[in-house]
Amino acid sequence: MTAVSVQVAASKKRNEGLNIGFWLPVAWMGILLFTVAFADVLPVRDPTISDFTALKARPSLEFWLGTDVLGRDIFARVIHGARISLTVGFFAPVFGMIIGLFFGMIAGYYRGKFESVVIGIVDIILAFPNIVLAMCILFFAGATMINLIIVLSVTSIPANTRIARASTMVFSSRDFVLAARAQGSSDVRILWYEILPNILLPQLAYILSFMSIVIMIEGSLAFLGVGIPPPTPTLGGMIAQGFPDINTDPHITFLPALFLFLTVLSLNLIGDHLRKKITVRQSAL
């Protein structure tokens, strides 16, 4: 009897340990998404209006996270900056995944010449360091939201293509694909109905990691001053602006940096947790 209860207690404890690392990030992302989505309705200040009586104010009840060099509310700017990070961080990996799935599946299914071409394209994209590629395209084509999303989806194509190709290769040699082919299914039908449903879930498990990478690149670009231009607040831009005053007013730099760090960390932790869950299911198939 005691042995049983001890065992139950032990397994319960292990579960709790797992969950904190998962639910805390989920809570952070949930609160952040909610605030970002409803920033215009919630009592968040205007991020572009300066209060010249309170320049570089410390965090207080009036200004939750203090104010920046121009007396603008840091909390409001962080929320509006996170809005850009999350928008870019959502659309770019999704587009990158769709394109990567398309090329990766065709390469993994047909192999041969087409596969070499796809691998070649992936190698070409990889030859340009992602931030350098993004900087240059934004410089030449203009730093708009659309361009930013396009550029960052390009940077997530190589990994998506490789993952999709590898898992397509695994599944296209499985019996159910052979069966479908024996029934006379077309290649398009096999790819769409037999292979895609099987590889979509593992692919989605990686998307949170890509989101975190894209958000980091967006932050870096804004930090270097080649992202979305001011007065639109961006997390990277805020960090760059606070940096000269780092020895007197570190909060201007470190609070946006903390927001960025926690968001990226949360996405990584959630992604890792889901990936483990999904891989277990895979092996049980």
Place this chain on the structure above:
Amino acid sequence: MYIYIRRKLIHLIPIAFAVTALSFFFIDLLPGDVADAIAGIGTDNAVVDEAAVQAIRKDLGLDRPIVVRYFSWLGNAFQGELGKSYQTGQLVSDAIGLRLPVTFQLLAMAQFLAVLFAIPAGIIGAYRAGKVTDKFVTTLTFAFLAAPSFIIAIILAFLFAVMLNWFPATGYIPFSEDPIGNLRSFTLPALALALIEWPILSRVLRNDLIETLQEDFISLAKAKGLSNIYILLRHALRPSSFTLITIVGIQLGNLISGAVIVESIFALPGIGSLLVASIHAREVLMVQGIILVMAVAYVAINLAVDILYGALDPRIRQ
């Protein structure tokens, strides 16, 4: 081995070609043309002098078809001719040549430090796999993976340059002038890059080591009564480091991206900070030249890594 190298080279030629073509055609994404951009059209304080724009256009040969321009540009690039800055008159190749050694030193020191952190961390993680120490190392890698290079760089600058005043926050001292000052000026930037690089290396090494430790020859070594440390370092580490070597090559792209940021923050005169400065100054030809050099360097180093990999592990050559 020669067949292996030849196959790698054949795969490389179209890629090198495409990479140079892309570096060239990026410029045509510009609204207007290159001459407009060089003359400053499109910026706020542009004084438009149509004659000057025409002169630049003629100088660059923009009246020729784009394919002709590409091949003449490529031919010039092979001879180290990448054009000149229209603002300072400096040759692009000179500017890059002056700054390339700084970036090389930064990348080499960063890579060295990253491997230095990753090997013990990977070994500890694999040796204590699933235990508390392993979980601690894994958590640490997670935290570092979530920190963008510019945040790590400003934290390092804040801690060691502003608060503790151990290292200079900015500035660059040539090695020939003052070797110790030179190393000191490189310490924080290299550390910043190493800190974003080591978690990836450490995780790869840990996973490979765990696999190696299941092998029979490890059991044999244990049965012979060799100490755990000896087995880990002398028997397990070498066969587990193949993936590590490839990753070092693949990660170079990330490292160059990081160098662009870190050089800007610590004011190191490498090609990364040159790129950022050139973008802000709208130095089109300089930007083009730097992208070309970075991309070609990436492709070349990965070829070298592939060849090294083939030399170390004969199975790969098949």
